[in-house]
């Protein structure tokens with residue numbers, strides 16, 4: 001078993017898993033017992049006893065096992081589903097806890113689709129680790145052992161045969177089928193690919209064939225690849241036939257062994273005749289114990305690969321981490337960049353080279369410059385999404401690397417160019433800025449950013465759509481700004497908050513921002529829209 005898979009198994013609720021396994025084994029044993037007592041009952045009835053009372057215990061047992069089996073199966077499903085849902089919750093929470101410190105810097109290069117696949121498809125795959133992999137294996141071991149032990153009470157040789165046949169059906173057949181299936185599938189895939197290529201060559205070369213050998217060579221090649229394909233399919237079919245025959249034949253062998261071994265004892269008078277059919281049918285029922293193992297083997301590869309992919313994310317180191325003993329946040333919220341250089345991984349040139357910048361307490365600074373010059377990178381450094389390669393970024397004179405990440409991010413409210421909205425209510429999205437904001441404060445901030453219309457539709461408690469899809473890009477940007485205005489941070493880091501807005505609205509917002517008693521670092525492409533309250537810093541390449 002691989003280390004990532006063990007890591008997943010550690011998250012499984014143990015008590016529930018044990019209960020699920022015991023219930024699963026009981027279901028199988030009930031099934032086998034039901035067959036065994038039914039066999040005994042039929043034999044007993046065939047012997048025409050003088051009174052049916054002698055059959056009463058068997059009749060009761062048939063009823064008991066008949067009723068118990070579905071009830072136990074229901075209980076087992078309840079337990080394993082509950083366990084699976086708890087496991088998914090733990091897996092998702094663990095994965096997100098891993099991802100959050102990685103974002104955004106250490107996830108550079110990770111494709112969104114790949115991350116989504118890990119969070120969804122891989123976790124979906126892993127959620128079956130108990131139901132599809134562990135439970136069938138442990139249930140097989142448990143139920144198989146009990147069935148062999150019970151059989152030994154009737155006939156020790158039969159118990160030995162049953163044990164061997166259970167191992168053959170549960171281990172040897174699936175392992176051999178998987179090995180053979182893998183090479184067969186590879187051969188079939190190679191034959192399919194070569195056949196497809198030959199057909200394409202034949203069609204593409206039609207004009208050439210007309211002037212050449214009439215296509216005889218291409219057809220010969222196609223015939224050969226068709227033969228390969230047919231051979232691969234025949235070998236796959238043979239494998240299916242052999243495994244199906246073994247799956248059906250091994251239990252039949254068990255049945256024959258029971259009839260022969262117990263029949264011999266019955267004939268010798270050492271065993272009661274009632275036990276002949278009971279043993280034969282009970283043995284047949286016991287093979288259900290290993291019935292789930294084939295699917296478990298098939299699931300094993302997928303589960304192991306998913307565990308590996310998820311574990312790989314956990315192995316990545318965040319680009320920024322909390323210091324071992326963080327200093328307390330200074331009262332002075334002045335941001336200071338000194339000789340800051342930042343080069344992104346894999347980039348040929350530095351995004352920022354030797355930057356000096358001050359945003360004093362309450363000061364309004366506009367950062368401007370051509371696209372790609374590094375303006376957003378300055379905000380990323382202020383938030384400590386990344387650390388500078390060289391130089392320092394300080395808050396109130398304390399290097400950001402000496403403060404806890406939570407303190408750095410509490411000091412600054414950031415609005416990116418395209419703020420993220422959650423598929424939730426408008427109020428919930430705004431309260432991400434300040435969870436205890438009252439409705440009146442939400443209404444006021446919406447008025448400040450010119451979003452009064454959203455109070456009618458969708459309304460404070462109305463849904464904004466997945467990722468805010470029911471709002472326009474400009475509205476989403478202003479909800480992001482409103483969220484930052486609500487936050488009690490002494491510094492605002494705003495990345496082009498007025499980019500989507502018309503002139504008068506942009507002017508009104510900039511006027512509001514300039515009047516705040518907090519420091520504002522504003523990235524903008526339109527410094528001409530700013531009045532004298534702003535100090536403009538121009539970045540050059």
Ligand SMILES: Nc1ncnc2c1ncn2[C@@H]1O[C@H](COP(=O)(O)OP(=O)(O)OP(=O)(O)O)[C@@H](O)[C@H]1O
Nearest residue numbers: 108344345347351370371372373374375376377378
């Ligand atoms: N995560 C990243 N990985 C690699 N390179 C990056 C990353 N983010 C930004 N860059 C590069 O760093 C440089 C500065 O980017 P930045 O986004 O800071 O510029 P900007 O001035 O804000 O641009 P714009 O005005 O277009 O938003 C650009 O060349 C950009 O391609």
